[in-house]
Amino acid sequence: MMDSIAEVVNSLEKKILLLVQKLDEVSEENKQLAIEIETAKKEHHQLQKAIGEWEEKFNTLQIANSMLGSTTDKNEAKLKINTLIREIDQCIVQLSE
Numbered sequence: 001m002m003d004s005i006a007e008v009v010n011s012l013e014k015k016i017l018l019l020v021q022k023l024d025e026v027s028e029e030n031k032q033l034a035i036e037i038e039t040a041k042k043e044h045h046q047l048q049k050a051i052g053e054w055e056e057k058f059n060t061l062q063i064a065n066s067m068l069g070s071t072t073d074k075n076e077a078k079l080k081i082n083t084l085i086r087e088i089d090q091c092i093v094q095l096s097e
Helices: 002-068 071-096
Strands: none
16 A cells, blocks of 8 residues: 555655756747747837838838829829928927917
């Protein structure tokens, strides 16, 4: 009877040691994944910023091209410029209030 209790205790000790070892492994993997997530977030932020910069450059080029292009493009450019002027005027009015 004592032998069987000792065997059960030994078996439990081995299983507990294995569980602790697996817990350590999973904890370490979790730390590595957290670092990877943080790195990916930073990279994503940088890429979003770059996309914004490229979109701004693209819009500027479109306006420049429309000024150099056909009459239709020139009319479109004039409309965009007029819209920008109205927005600036509204900002000035708000600032003067």
